[in-house]
Amino acid sequence: MRIVFMGTPDFAVPSLAELLSNGYNVVRVYTQPPRPSGRGKKLTKSPVHQFAEIMGIPVETPESFRKPSVIDGLEDLDADVACVVAYGQILPQRALDAPRDGCLNLHASLLPRWRGAAPVQRAIMAGDAQTGVQIQQMDKGLDTGDILLSETVDIRKDDTAASLFERLSRIGAGMWPRVLGALEREALRPTPQTGEPTYAHKIDKAEARVDWNQSAEKLDCHIRGLAPFPGAWCEIGGKRVKVHMCEYVEIDDTHGHPYGTALDDNLLIACALDAIRLLEVQPAGKPKMSADDFLRGTPVPNGTQLT
Template identity: 75%
Template sequence: MTLNIVFMGTPDFAVPSLAELLSNGFNVVRVYTQPPRKSGRGQKLAKSPVHQFAELMGVPVETPESFRKPSVIDDLEALNVDVACVVAYGQILPQRALDAPKEGCLNLHGSLLPRWRGAAPIQRAIMSGDEKTGVQIIQMAKGLDTGDILLSETVPIQPTDTAGTLSERMSRTGAGLWPRALAALSRGGLTPTPQEGEPTYAHKIDKAEARLNWTRPAKTLDCHIRGLAPFPGAWCEMDGERLKIHLAEPSQGDGKPGEVLNDALLIACGDGALRLKTVQPAGKPKMSAEDFLRGTPVGKGTILT
């Protein structure tokens, strides 16, 4: 059975899934993605990564502002597809849209549900110090990531993983689930498993969370920094100027929280210390701590806030 598919996705995380579907010969009749948004210093309209890739591959693209418009769902129903494959699309689909494909909508989610339902599961897993996460294909249902689990793969979180590195790895692992899931679907062999356990919610990252609180333990701050890297980036202030911290390393040290303990950017925390490894001064590219110190000497006793 050859499945006719619509794909819904927007960011870089979704591109490997679309590539996997196309390379395996699935008939992707249309891609839905978010409309072009203003981006960069020039605030020029930019197409989403999925939009750009779909055009490159010759797949028709639609960019509705909202699936709440009946006409948008009318068009989806008219396609008469077998299934929709959804990966970080960025819109909530109403029930009528979920019911439009014959087999409904399947969603690739970046956690082991019901842990970390919601918008930022990869960031929240790292920020909370989780040692593992996963990718799962679920049957989409009304409610936030509440559907039955159809296929699952566990992904370990390495001590040096950032949201960026973990997301890239998970996107590839998740992409590999689609051929298995769709092959099982075509032969009627997908077995839904209800989610079990108390859910936790991966709320969207708030800008206020990015500022570091040096009274927290070093290990906690390390997880926080890695979970916010590369975007939006954890930051503090040094001599009144913002300093983003992209990578640090827990270490030993004792002092007033935020105090620079040596000439190698070892910073005292509420418990232990953090050695800054990759930083980004305001208006400059990110750089190693060594390169930063060559241009901006930071004396012992300086306080970061």
């Protein structure tokens, strides 16, 4: 089979590696163009771009698939199928039709729940007990295609977006040989999506500020779903501090303290219901650190008000 791979972030790299390790003929990689990154805003190639170059695969970085010349180039590759993983562009119908067997997409949720840009973060933030990875036959809708293969994954109580991304990327990568093998045998059995769709809208930085008026259980999910990026944050002593990890603590009451009040000297913070203890934080301009290390330099005594 002649395969085109389309992907951009770290999440997509294991899928490309799996295809190559199984001997598939990846004739071209499409990825997003280099973007400014880091403090120096230096143009940086995507993780998929860097890996593809190491493996000696030709790489294309079109700004848009809306240009006819870009689709002409895709059609000229005479591909059997395109494997798409977090590419970051909407493909027009002509691009979807270019490979003989169309385009297959790996999506990190159990569709139709969490269609869209941020399914992993939204699943954790919503408190879902399970999510999954699915490969679907792409159509012109947003994650609306028939399901070809599905794996269900439990969301752990200590999962962050980073840990769940890593687990789903590995599981998803292992699904490609099974789907492509079935495709070669003409044994795929597409299944239409059923149920009420929900949408995983792109994370807005305005969502990142911690709202102490929520319950501790909900806030714990919110913080873990935003870790490590963009990172939930609050102000301690008037200075911004990101919260990378916390734990939900059931308590009888908050002793009449306003929400956001420290209930001890070890970062146990009152919420609308119960409390959370901050475990891993990052002051502005400093590296991530444990709560103990933070408190050695910045004491937060009982009664301190966080905002």
